[in-house]
Amino acid sequence: MAYTPDLVAELEILALYNLDNVQEGIKVHNTATPKAQAAITRLHQKGLVTQADGGYLTSLGLDAAEHAQALLTILHPQTA
Template identity: 75%
Template sequence: MSFTPELVAELEILALYNLDSSQEGLKIHHTAAPQAIAAAKRLHEKELITQPDGGYLTSLGRDAAEHAQSLLTILTTQETA
C-alpha cells in the first residue's frame, strides 16, 4: 500500500479540521481545486464527513483527522529537528 495522490488529498482535507471544536465544520467551495472537491466527496462516501462538500466530521472522521494531524505533526517535527 502506498500514499496515492487521492489519499494525500483526503489527508489534506482532514488536516484542515479544527479538532478543538466539534461545532466547526468545513465548506469546500465549487471554486476550490478539483482535487479538494473530489477528496471531500470521497471522504463523504467513506462516511468520514457529513456532506460531500465538507460539513462536520463524523465520529470515525474525527478519529481519522486526529491520526492524520498527529502524523503530520510527527513528520514535520522530524523535518525541522
C-alpha cells in the same frame, strides 16, 4: 500499500479540520480545486464527513482527522 495522490488529498482535507472545536465544520466551495472537491466527496462516501461538500466530521472522521494531524506533527521537521 502506497500513498496515492487521492489519499494525500484526503489527508490534506482532514488536516484542515479544527480539532479543538468539533462543532466547526468546513465547506469546500465549487471554486476549490477539482482535487479538493473530489477528496471531500470521497471522504463523504467513506463516512468521514457529514456532507459531500464538507460539513462536520463524523465519529469515524474525527478519529481519522486526529490520526492524520498527529502524523503530520510527528513527521513535520522541527525548527530550532
